[in-house]
Amino acid sequence: xxxxDDETGQVLAEMYQAGIDLSQSHDxxxxxxxxxENQAHAMVEHIKEHLPEITCxxxxxxxxxxxxxxxxxVMTPTHEAIVEQEEVFEKIVSxxxxxxxxxxxEA
Numbered sequence: 242x243x244x245x246d247d248e249t250g251q252v253l254a255e256m257y258q259a260g261i262d263l264s265q266s267h268d269x270x271x272x273x274x275x276x277x278e279n280q281a282h283a284m285v286e287h288i289k290e291h292l293p294e295i296t297c298x299x300x301x302x303x304x305x306x307x308x309x310x311x312x313x314x315v316m317t318p319t320h321e322a323i324v325e326q327e328e329v330f331e332k333i334v335s336x337x338x339x340x341x342x343x344x345x346x347e348a
Contacts, residue, residue: 242254242257242263244257244320245320249320249323249324249327250320252344252345253318253320253323256318256346261346263317263318263319264317265317266315266316266317267315267316267317267318267346267347268313268314268315268346268347269313269314269315269316269318269323269326269344269345269346270311270312270313270314270344270345270346270347271311271312271313271314271326271327271330271341271343271344272309272310272311272341272342272343272344272345273309273310273311273312273330273334273339273340273341273342274302274307274308274309274310274339274340274342275307275308275309275310275337275338275339275340276306276307276308276338277308277338278308280308280337280338280339281299281308281309281310281337281339282299283337284297284310284333284334284336284337284339285297285299285310287333287336287337288312288333294314294315295312295313295314296312296313297310297311297312297313298310298311298312298313309342310339312330313347314326318346323344326344327341327344
């Protein structure tokens with residue numbers, strides 16, 4: 242399988258080589274970081290209100306004074322779908338002074 246020559250394409254190629262069936266729906270988790278807990282909570286509330294099909298998990302990061310918001314989307318992980326979802330999250334995260342930190346598939 243050929244994927245675009247970018248970070249998302251590389252991750253998808255590695256998953257494909259590892260035997261993950263990327264033609265099926267998976268729980269795809271998008272990771273976001275915040276320096277303040279209230280900013281992380283605000284993003285979670287925004288997602289609950291505007292995108293109720295997305296599940297969010299807020300928890301302290303291993304790094305002190307950093308909060309993680311992991312957002313799970315059930316989707317078929319195509320390159321186009323991942324990139325589009327990352328763009329959606331980027332717009333939301335920036336409203337709450339957070340940072341995107343990649344994605345992965347729950348195995």
